[in-house]
Amino acid sequence: MKKVSVVGAGIGGLTAAIYLQNYGYQVEVFEKNSRPGGKMDIIEENGFKFDTGPTIVMMPEIYQNPFKDTGVDYKDYFKLQRVNPFMDVYIDGVRTALSSDLVDLASIFESQGEYEMEGFLNYLADIYSKYRNAKDNFIYKSFRGPKDFYNFKTLIQAYKLKTFSSSFEALSKHIKNPQLRNLLAFQTLYIGISPFNGPSIYNIIPMIELTSGVWFIQGGMFQYAAALEKRFLELGGVIRYDTEVTEIVVDTDNSAIGVQTTAGFHESQAVVANSDFPYTVENLINIPEKRLGKYTKKRIKQLDYSMSCYILYLGVNKNFSELGLHTIRMSEDFEGNVQAIENGIFPDDPSFYIYNPSTIDNSFAPSDQSAIYVLIPVSNLKGTNLGKQLKQTI
Incomplete structure (x- = not known):
């Protein structure tokens, strides 16, 4: 039976491990932490618990x-x-409850006039076409080599996506009211992308909210990591916790032959790396630069990174029942806020997101108390003095 090593018991690593194990491979997952989840981790203290990832x-x-x-x-x-409704959004102090029910969402735009309603419907038609194209031709398709992408059919579909304009520019063609534009623009921040510079393909995010809804995993996101772990072990897989991979061992023909870990060498015929791509190339693949192809360590250092975030985990002795599960308070100058982030400046008036799972799940906090998660989008640390600014602000 062919053996496969998986680096990391995060969601991607465990999902890949489940499918490989189910297909008949013998899979070993190596995880430096003592439990699964990776970034989808959990903090538990004094009766409070906090999701640390999505x-x-x-x-x-x-x-x-x-x-x-x-x-x-x-x-x-x-x-x-x-x-x-899945999100309360505050713009200029005005609360709007966002719904994934099309009738409820349309009423928000209709209340601002027939032209805004018409623009909203045109926007939906345009973005649904792009969503269907992306889903059928890109999201669920593997690109294993140049020919998978550089072929006539795929290039035609890529052209139809019309991603040359920014997310905000594409939105502005249909929606003229600035508050309504911001209401649809902020979703790109979910993945750390500016709506003012990120390509318009990311406008499919609000379309996904409409077509599939927004959901909550009872007990918190970590329960999903635990569920994947349980299923993988049921299938006969092996997880080695507290075992860090220090090298993906590669032979002379660039084939992986196993992993070197803090517990020794483990041989396998293939390796799946669920560790972050830059970290994997810079720290785990110890081969000459010329064998790395286009992703040399020098090129990795030159990559641009998306924005980061500053997070507060607050266990408070009050039940904020008036606060929904998801809340966003947008800066009065949303575009200026995003520009500050991109320029490595901590904004004076930041937008921020509040996650309050205690409002629908009493397992997150003791009775009549709340576990509050506050996330502020900020610049990444590459080439900035953001860390120093944060200390001065706090």
């Missing part, structure tokens, strides 16, 4: 598929709950 669940079928595809019912492993 907090918004969209496209629930992606979460369900590793269980469905291996012959079990996902409901036996984790529980999903739909959230609607």
Whole structure:
């Protein structure tokens, strides 16, 4: 039986491990921490718990598929709950409850006049066409080599996506009201991308919210990591916790032959690296630069990174029942806020996001108390003095 080593028991590593194990490979996962999840971790202290990674669940079928595809019912492993309205957004002090129900969402635009309603419907038609194209031709398709992308059919579909304009520019063609534009623009920040510079393809994010809704995993996001771990072990896989991979060992023909770990060498016929790509190239692949192809260590250092975030985990002795699960307070100058982030400046009036799972799940905090997660988008640390600014601000 062919052996496969997986670096990291994060969500990507565990998902890949489940499919490989189910296909008949013998899979070993190596994780430096003492539990699964990677960035989808959890902090537990004094009766409070906090998700440290993602907090918004969209496209629930992606979460369900590793269980469905291996012959079990996902409901036996984790529980999903739909959230609607899914987000409260405050712009200039005015609260708008965002819904994934099209009738409710359309009423927001219709209240601003017929032209805004018409623009919203035109925007939906345009972005749905791009969403369907991206889903069928790119999101669910593997690109293993140049010919997978550089062929007539794929290039035509890529052209139809019309990603040459920014997300905000594409939005502005249809929506003229600045508050309504901001209401649809902020979603690109979910993935650290500026709506003013990021390509318009990222406008499919609000379309995904409409087509699949927004969901909550009962008990928190870490429960999903635990569910993946359980399914992988049921299939006969092996996880070695507290075992850090220090090198992906590669032979002279660039084939992986195993991993070197803090517990010794483990031979395998293939390696899946779920560690961050720059870290993997710079620290785990110890081969001459000329064998790295286009992704040399020098090129990795020159990569641009998306924005980062500053997070507060607050256990408070009050039940904020008036605060929904997801809340965003947008800066009065949203574009200036984003520009400051891109220029490595800590904004004077930052936008921020609040996650309050205690409002629908009492497992996050003691009775009549709340576990509050506050996230502020900030610049990444590459080439900035942001760390110093943060200390001065605090």
